Amino acid sequence: MRLSNCPVNRNLVIAPGYFLMEIETPEIAAEAQPGQFVMIKTREGREPLLRRPLSLHRVSSTSIELLYQVIGKGTQALSQTRPGEFLDLLGPLGKPFPLPASSSGIILLVAGGIGIAPLLALAEQISERLKVKGQRSKANLKIHLLYGAKTKAHLVRISDFQKMGIEVSTITDDGSGGRKGLATDLLRKFLVSPHGNISAAYACGPRPMLKTVAQLTRNKTVPVYLSLEEMMACGMGACLGCSVRARASGIKYLRVCQDGPVFLAEDIILD
Amino acid sequence: MRLSNCPVNRNLVIAPGYFLMEIETPEIAAEAQPGQFVMIKTREGREPLLRRPLSLHRVSSTSIELLYQVIGKGTQALSQTRPGEFLDLLGPLGKPFPLPASSSGIILLVAGGIGIAPLLALAEQISERLKVKGQRSKANLKIHLLYGAKTKAHLVRISDFQKMGIEVSTITDDGSGGRKGLATDLLRKFLVSPHGNISAAYACGPRPMLKTVAQLTRNKTVPVYLSLEEMMACGMGACLGCSVRARASGIKYLRVCQDGPVFLAEDIILD
Amino acid sequence: MNLKTKIGRLVLQNPILVASGCFGYGEEYAPLLDLSRLGGVVTKGISLKPRPGNSPPRLAETPAGLLNSIGLENVGVDRFIEEKLPFLRKQKACVLVNIFGESLGEYRKLAEILDDIDGIAGLEVNISCPNVEKGGLEFGVKPDSTRKVIETVRGKTSLPVLAKLSPNVTDIVEIARAAMQGGADGLTLINTLKGMAIDVKTRCPKLARGIGGLSGPAIRPVAVRMVYEVSRKLAAPVIGAGGIDSTEAALEFFIAGAGAVQIGTGFLINPRLPLTIIPELVGYLDNQGLKGIESLVGNIPADKPKRRKK
């Protein structure tokens, strides 16, 4: 984990309010694993005061890519950063996605909105690993992305998934891309339709979506991983600010930044 | 007086740490008089929180020019403003320089550092007025600028003064332009050397300079005008934050923003 | 949309006021905004005799905050009535007069004098100024003296009386209760927090007086908390103030329990702010399906925070 000032290579709008940023940072890239995140000082000074957590969207050997949605001050400032300007990064932070244990069956990725961000890095890692191991065959392992977004324009990076042979089902709030509905509607449908064995599921998106994913998969015996968001100050496990309730006897909290951001659905209670 | 959002036409370095900014603002320009100032929101948001006061350096029919030195956050932010960007201005504020009553004799302008800023507008106004009145002749009225700065590079706009036929004497802290010393050294020398009648003096610069100007001219019967600086919040006379002690019996304060920023030296006590 | 709001007996056409000390006596602002469209204006603190205020520098900027040590410079009540009030009356502003005394006697006298005067909607009793040697904060940090000052003013005026309280106390509820017991129609929360800033180049305080009063967005969380505590625990009518620099900031106060708000530092920076907030407030109420400002006041839907959907 590093603290360093890194130059921005690219920072482009790729959908309404969505930006793709590439940052040159060999040291962070070298350590970075899908599911982890970085804490970025989005602007010098005290406005906003805190760093902002953003997931690794893609990792190359010398740079990382971030995919972010402009929400408020921090992401607004980020969106105005020009190539060549420097940003202060802390990372990589948090625990990576655990990779599927089995190399057969179906791996489900469930993305809601900007929740697509960490899933691309994960998909690339899984594909890469299979390629290296030479194990990949259509029969053995299938990745299926269930992807919901606001409008068709907000469905980003689909061809990148498809290039890896991943099947993509989409749905939008307004019906402009795929049916009208939520990512969880796709999941609900998928679970009742005939399909092979699911060997793992990974979900990232708004909290209500994650809650529904947890409910829908409650009876499954396969691991269901949720990537959570919570307000963060340090991002390093020190301030205890980013808690999520643990499914344990008594009251116990886990730190999203350090014990997560990826959790097994069965380990946590989402309020 | 107006509150309006105006586009920046130009913003250029003209000396180390000195910027010249032109802002398109017909409404403010129409009302603006030399000696007055504007309050600028140097950057959106709360950092810095307050507007910053800057003198009118030059007024044209549709725009104003500001000459400013980068000191801290506010002027730093200002220096990064690009042409085409908008700035929120409040102005023109304060009382203008009273023009010399007599149209003969010597008018002294004393500038220390960035204190040159309002004096150009004043010089232009006096010259203009004389031209209009057709009264100007070398014999009747002479303007003499006594100008001190840190280095030769910080002596700016000299040719603009000279173009109007103004005699310019310079001095610098390091001796790189003119003798080594302060603007007040020039004044001291001027006052003891043979010269015509001084009909008015106008000074702008750091407070110690203004104090010395007031001392050196204490026995003169001509009006000596000092342009003061003080921390300001409203710039409009409402908050009573920008006080200067009045030379009155008992304790009484004047508002630099509303009763000034130009004061007769004899009316105030500089601490 | 109904923006009318009541603070005890004080009825305001809308809940957006300008705070004391940030408006002067209004002359300066009339060219920029129609004063009659404001919910109200609070004058600079007025004392029995004119006061010169403290030595300069009187202002310093801090992170998202402003320190001031004006020290209640003002023209005194007589000149206020003669020279300043007629103008405000002409502008049809709803005028609250902020009064300040160094003793109970001075408060009493001020109340007496102002009771007879036309064009005053109410009195705001300042027992919370941190920038004066005598009076001011002294009264406002103890329940007893708070109650006494308010009783004294109350006894001499038929105008609505607001008590302007200081945040520099251990228990704001206790002070607020005393002010209400003293007969206040409502409370203005908060005045400035005592603070200090030092210029490290000179190693001297930035304010000549050393300590001053902190205002601006920096203090907003403290102000919102005090409004919440007081309006929950006492059900007292509250006017909120402290760091309002946007519609969103004003909304925090209404939701916390304020029936109206005052804008101080935010107004110094942007004199048009109040008139920007009014229509945005209407838009918000519409959006939230609320009929008027009164249905927003203190309206926190549940005990638990609901996470915001992006």
Added chain:
Amino acid sequence: MNLKTKIGRLVLQNPILVASGCFGYGEEYAPLLDLSRLGGVVTKGISLKPRPGNSPPRLAETPAGLLNSIGLENVGVDRFIEEKLPFLRKQKACVLVNIFGESLGEYRKLAEILDDIDGIAGLEVNISCPNVEKGGLEFGVKPDSTRKVIETVRGKTSLPVLAKLSPNVTDIVEIARAAMQGGADGLTLINTLKGMAIDVKTRCPKLARGIGGLSGPAIRPVAVRMVYEVSRKLAAPVIGAGGIDSTEAALEFFIAGAGAVQIGTGFLINPRLPLTIIPELVGYLDNQGLKGIESLVGNIPADKPKRRKK
């Protein structure tokens, strides 16, 4: 340059510490900075039994500030000694243990337990946490209970004892005096200010607990003022904290009278900050012609502020 500083009997190699609650137990930060180079580290508040803390959300950002309602989540003193302290000892950090009890008895027990333990430079007694139901702020807002807690701890330990005071009081000097009378070696000023922020979309407080503690640059003027008041009026050794996010900010505290400073929120944002400040502090002392940090503490040259020359 001599950066050594003394807070009562507590001797620190330099005056830059990390504040309680912003450092965890240090494991996380060891890869980023050499803990032995810090003046000291203050652990997260430790209680007798482990505490789960409050429900989330526990954090909210405000203008130049941070609201938190962690609620003293901690592993309890036993696990702290077994699992956390050995690491800090190995890193050669100068460790101050921040302790928190719900009763005098708990404070006594904690002091007893920690007195015997190796690798602890001192205790910081937290009587100022706004985020817990019992104990915490309750003790720290009254002189009597303040003195009693400190006496109790003092009676059971030979370690230097610091009292960490709350700014949520009317008279900080009175509380500080009581803590010193109770036998404190020094005072840590300040803990967080009670504050609240509301999400206007949901109309709910941003923190699940409603009210939390405000830290960060927003509160710095309040902290500097309290350090100044206490060190002037009591000549008590003070560690300053509140909004330090730069060398300049740290300097304000030294000049106001703090013998050392703690960095909390500023450290969360930039964990390298303390190690940036140390050399810059040396540069400043050089520049000002001062021989060491002790000659800077409380060194305000005159009563009147000198205007800064540009």
